[in-house]
Amino acid sequence: MTLAPHDVTRVLAAPIDLNHPGHYVHWGVIQISVANLVVIGVMIVLFALAIFLPFPKGRGRR
């Protein structure tokens, strides 16, 4: 089976289609886009992992 050029483009495109107006979360006076909320969540997860994951031991380290 061969893929047409536009099919290749579609396959290589971002796994999440961002070509539409953003989705927003409303919580009282707070309004934030889902994209920004996801980024903040990923940063908090990275921060927690950086605190708790052991750092690999290198050769010659004191």
Next chain:
Amino acid sequence: MTAPAVSRTWTGRARERIVRELPPDQMLPDRQPVYVASWIYVFGVLSLAAFLVVLVSGGVLALKGPQWWHRSTTGHYFNSLHLWSVELFMAFMVIHLWGKFFMAAWRGRRAMTWITGAVCFLGSIGTAFTGYLVQSNLDSQWISTQAKDGLNSAGVGAFFNVLDFGQMLMWHIVLLPLVVGFVIGIHILQVRRRGVVPPMEIDPRDLVPEQVTP
């Protein structure tokens, strides 16, 4: 025994002060304290690496002009590279900030390290905002018309005109990167001078002797 003569020239005095303030053996250390072996200490250098990608990708965009990315797939690639390296730079810098905040990283005469980091963070936000304004698309038009009202109400609209594309481009690619780059340089020199901040309850035996601060 006589004291060494103090140079009377400004170059001699500058040299003596630089060597006193920035001892060469502390500028490029080949050992770090054992507590640095933690992932949370990696985010500073990750921020620096992302910043270098921001500078290089921004430099390519500057060479080809602000409209290039609209009509060239290569330009679009470099524009995306610039955007995502900025996203990573800001994210890594914020995680670095969280880590240093909870370590109270201003301890041990490191106030200037903390202050230069904070100024760098604020300068980076300003640079990112002017970057929004020079995308040359509907997004930048919308943001500039919203920003002008806020800046005019603060009385700075006459000096910092977000509707002036040329002025914002110069702020974004010349003035603010120079300031942020200079402050990052001072920040790194301060880290080298004072050493990486130890955890709150560190065993003094884990410190590298030359980095023990009073």
